[in-house]
Amino acid sequence: MALRLGARALVAGSSRxxxxxxxxxxxxxxxxxxxxxxxxxxxxxxxxxxxxxxNLKPSIFQPSVVIFDKDGTLVCFHTMWNSWxxxxxxxxxxxxxxxxxxxxxxxMGYDLDTKKIRMGMLAEKTHPxxxxxxxxxxxxxxxxxxxxxxxxxxxxxxxxxxxxxxxxGNLRSLFTRLxxxxxxxxxxxxxxxxxxxxxxxxxxxSHLVDIVVCGDDAVSVAKPDPHNAIHICKKLNIDLSxxxxxxxTPADTIMGQAANLGLTIxxxxxxxxxxxxxxxxxxxxxxxEVVDLISPNADSKEFHSxxxxxxxxxxxxxxxxFSQTNTKTAIQNSA
Numbered sequence: 001m002a003l004r005l006g007a008r009a010l011v012a013g014s015s016r017x018x019x020x021x022x023x024x025x026x027x028x029x030x031x032x033x034x035x036x037x038x039x040x041x042x043x044x045x046x047x048x049x050x051x052x053x054x055n056l057k058p059s060i061f062q063p064s065v066v067i068f069d070k071d072g073t074l075v076c077f078h079t080m081w082n083s084w085x086x087x088x089x090x091x092x093x094x095x096x097x098x099x100x101x102x103x104x105x106x107x108m109g110y111d112l113d114t115k116k117i118r119m120g121m122l123a124e125k126t127h128p129x130x131x132x133x134x135x136x137x138x139x140x141x142x143x144x145x146x147x148x149x150x151x152x153x154x155x156x157x158x159x160x161x162x163x164x165x166x167x168x169g170n171l172r173s174l175f176t177r178l179x180x181x182x183x184x185x186x187x188x189x190x191x192x193x194x195x196x197x198x199x200x201x202x203x204x205x206s207h208l209v210d211i212v213v214c215g216d217d218a219v220s221v222a223k224p225d226p227h228n229a230i231h232i233c234k235k236l237n238i239d240l241s242x243x244x245x246x247x248x249t250p251a252d253t254i255m256g257q258a259a260n261l262g263l264t265i266x267x268x269x270x271x272x273x274x275x276x277x278x279x280x281x282x283x284x285x286x287x288x289e290v291v292d293l294i295s296p297n298a299d300s301k302e303f304h305s306x307x308x309x310x311x312x313x314x315x316x317x318x319x320x321x322f323s324q325t326n327t328k329t330a331i332q333n334s335a
Contacts, residue, residue, distance in 0.1 A: 072270020126215030
């Protein structure tokens, strides 16, 4: 079933950020088993005289911080990491004098034929965690603990030797738009500090980002634990309800929900599909659509196809019921 709603309906009730949505949603719609509903979101139109004559307040919503995942959200995951997987496998084969390529690719979730990373270890886990699993793999192959750790030490590199960066959008422009609206920018990634800083420096983004938490930071706890999102908000002195999480994997979306952030958005530029991102409130195609929704400008598209998940729809209904209950209570108390 597809619902066609205006941007006002979506942003007014889709999360804790936007209370006040008062339209009723039937119980049968709340209970339906569909995993997601496709909603077409468009701004106020000049075609309708009723709209042009209305005095409704603008429907733009503005968080205090947007927390972005990096790989798969801001940059193409496959371009960044497929060569890294192949280079690691070659080094390990050379060091052990054993053909371990298939085992390494399976562990990382890499498909050599398609040159794609699937949902799995490399897409969701931190480098320290992955290195532990590499040692376990070597031990299963018959190496001692000491030998396995020595192989890892000689073959592991946190970043690709020739890092290829393919952005999913004009990140400098998108970040600048958020900054102009006093919306802070955070990056929460499973990647290493070394690789993340190289990414920011090469794209000249460092001055636009307020805080970065990486997978190998001492303060970091691996996604989907909510710790990193909560840590970011505490450091920026921002309420959790005023934060948005944007990512391409269940690790990102589950973290956003577990931290009780205002809104969790899935993007389809990484390894996650609609079916993978059901823990998000809404799903968009690319990161620029996120910025268009919260910080539109003259170049923003006038139409976006946004998927609202069953979880997101429930929150719309829940916030609607909560708002109506509070309104009725207020009226009764004033009577």
